[in-house]
Amino acid sequence: MGIRGRLFHGLTAVAALVLVGALVFGFWKGESRRSNRAAIVQDDVSDSEMKLTDMEYTEVREGRRLWKLKASEARYDSESQKTLLSNVHLILYTKEGEPIVLESREGRLHAGTKDIDLWGDVRARLARGDRSYELVTESAHYRHGDGVIHSEAFTRITGPDMELEGNRWTYFLAAEQAVMEGSVQAVFTGVSFRRP
Amino acid sequence: GSVNPAAAAETPKGPEVKALAGGSPLHVASDRMVVDQRSNTIRFEGHVVVKQDDLVITGKRLTVYAKEGADLAENQMMEEVERIEVEGEVTITREDKVARAEKAVFFQKEQKIMLSGNPRLMQGKNTVQGRLITLYLEEERSVVEGTSDQPVQAVLHPKRSED
Numbered sequence: 347m348g349i350r351g352r353l354f355h356g357l358t359a360v361a362a363l364v365l366v367g368a369l370v371f372g373f374w375k376g377e378s379r380r381s382n383r384a385a386i387v388q389d390d391v392s393d394s395e396m397k398l399t400d401m402e403y404t405e406v407r408e409g410r411r412l413w414k415l416k417a418s419e420a421r422y423d424s425e426s427q428k429t430l431l432s433n434v435h436l437i438l439y440t441k442e443g444e445p446i447v448l449e450s451r452e453g454r455l456h457a458g459t460k461d462i463d464l465w466g467d468v469r470a471r472l473a474r475g476d477r478s479y480e481l482v483t484e485s486a487h488y489r490h491g492d493g494v495i496h497s498e499a500f501t502r503i504t505g506p507d508m509e510l511e512g513n514r515w516t517y518f519l520a521a522e523q524a525v526m527e528g529s530v531q532a533v534f535t536g537v538s539f540r541r542p
Numbered sequence: 543g544s545v546n547p548a549a550a551a552e553t554p555k556g557p558e559v560k561a562l563a564g565g566s567p568l569h570v571a572s573d574r575m576v577v578d579q580r581s582n583t584i585r586f587e588g589h590v591v592v593k594q595d596d597l598v599i600t601g602k603r604l605t606v607y608a609k610e611g612a613d614l615a616e617n618q619m620m621e622e623v624e625r626i627e628v629e630g631e632v633t634i635t636r637e638d639k640v641a642r643a644e645k646a647v648f649f650q651k652e653q654k655i656m657l658s659g660n661p662r663l664m665q666g667k668n669t670v671q672g673r674l675i676t677l678y679l680e681e682e683r684s685v686v687e688g689t690s691d692q693p694v695q696a697v698l699h700p701k702r703s704e705d
Contacts, residue, residue: 512575522579530586532570 396422401431405460405490413438413488415455415462427457434464438488438495440519446470448486448495460490468497479505483515493519501526509533569593572604582608590628596637601646602630623650632657640664643675653679670696 401420405412417431434453438446451466465485471478483501488494495517502511513528573588584606592599607624626648634641644659655677662671663684672686672694688694 510575524577524579526575527573530570530572530575532575532586534568534570 395424398422403455411439411443412490412493417453420455422457429455429457431455436462436464436488438493438519440522446495446517446519448488450486462488462490464488468499479503495519507535566595570604584608598635599628599633601628601632604628625649638666641675655679667699668697670694670698 398420399418400416402414402416404414414437415431416435418433420429420431422429431453432451434448434450436448436453438448440446448464448468448470450464450468453465454463456462463485464487468483468486470481481501481503483497484499486495486497486499489496497515498513500511500513501515502509504510510526510530510532512526512530515527516525517523518525570586570590570592572586572590574586576585576587577583578585586604588602590599590601590604592604605627607626609624628646629644632641632643632646634646641657641661641663643657643661645657647656647658648654649656657675657677658673660671661673661675662669663675663686670686672688673692674687675684676687677684686694686696
């Protein structure tokens with residue numbers, strides 16, 4: 347009866363899914379860059395606004411570094427209590443101090459909540475062993491209060507052996523859990539799980 | 543009822559199993575995917591469909607369990623997987639062959655798949671079912687186990703000479 351043989355590896359194809367892990371476990375970690383550059387104040391702006399260049403800010407809580415924000419230009423508006431950012435480089439640190447690096451063309455820091463919006467070619471690049479993966483989306487929001495990064499925009503993650511996409515994604519820093527939702531599609535190549 | 547080994551039927555050796563060629567891309571679709579670094583798991587949830595060539599696997603949930611301390615990104619992926627579970631109206635289809643169960647678990651190390659929850663194997667009009675069906679990949683052998691309240695049952699339609 348051929349059904350046994352032919353179907354055997356049918357189910358075993360599922361094992362191919364492990365490749366997801368290459369992306370996922372590694373995905374949320376990145377390379378930290380350490381640079382301390384002074385913020386230069388320039389005041390050719392409106393009264394309620396102040397412009398900084400080469401801005402760098404690190405958020406620390408109880409001696410632990412939570413995140414570091416860098417921008418080529420920052421325009422702080424005292425009325426709205428928001429800072430508009432250009433060429434944003436945001437490093438979020440997990441509990442173990444692992445960096446998660448996000449970059450975008452523009453962003454906004456909310457003074458009160460310390461939430462951060464990112465938009466315009468939002469990217470996260472990540473190297474894991476000899477493999478590197480890239481996340482691309484249009485916008486993302488970091489909620490400082492509960493340490494969550496969330497995006498309601500279509501997101502694609504690509505790597506040498508896989509592609510993954512979905513309509514929304516969220517990463518919970520404290521729980522170290524990532525969620526992709528909405529028409530999730532994953533494609534894995536080079537998959538073979540029969541032992542050689 | 544406990545599993546009655548005596549009732550286990552060892553099905554004859556199946557045809558050569560075509561290992562999953564590494565060449566064809568494997569496609570997975572679902573409503574949601576959750577990666578949990580703490581528990582070392584990846585879960586696909588809702589309308590899970592796995593496709594590769596003419597093979598299709600569907601179910602409600604699929605979970606990949608990595609070994610303790612495994613670094614799935616660093617090492618060869620397959621060595622790091624402990625098991626993969628597919629749950630909820632699981633169907634595996636290839637050509638005219640279908641396997642159905644409530645749960646299918648692939649054990650990487652033992653290279654076996656265990657089908658439970660009214661498992662059934664079908665090919666055309668032929669069917670075999672029991673309480674537990676275990677497919678041993680490397681030996682290309684399967685064992686169907688039954689119990690007093692869920693005995694092994696097989697319906698085989700011998701090929702007529704003109705078929």
